[in-house]
Amino acid sequence: MHSRYIFLTVIFVLLLLFTGCSNGNISLQGETEFDKNLGRSYETAKYNQIINPEAGKNINPVDGLEGNAADNAVKGYQDSFKQSKDQEVVNILKLQ
DSSP states (O other): OHHHHHHHHHHHHHHHHHHHHSOSOOOTTOSOHHHHHTTHHHHHHHHHHHHOTTGGGOOOOOOOOOHHHHHHHHHHHHHTTSOOTTSOOOOTTOOO
């Protein structure tokens, strides 16, 4: 009976050892979305620098929204969190 526990302990330790030493690239599902896009941001930045290497010297401000349009967008966003009085509150515990 004692040798059985030793055998199971050795098997468990070997399993942990081989799991820890694996490189992690083994996937039963094939290539994941992460694998497909790995390095894409680096390649995009490199490509943009090749196209326009002088872009960093442009110190003009970036144009954005006009002040009133930006203010209305922010107010609309903030108002989207307010709950209207005629809106029914949905509760998963509500019994009919």
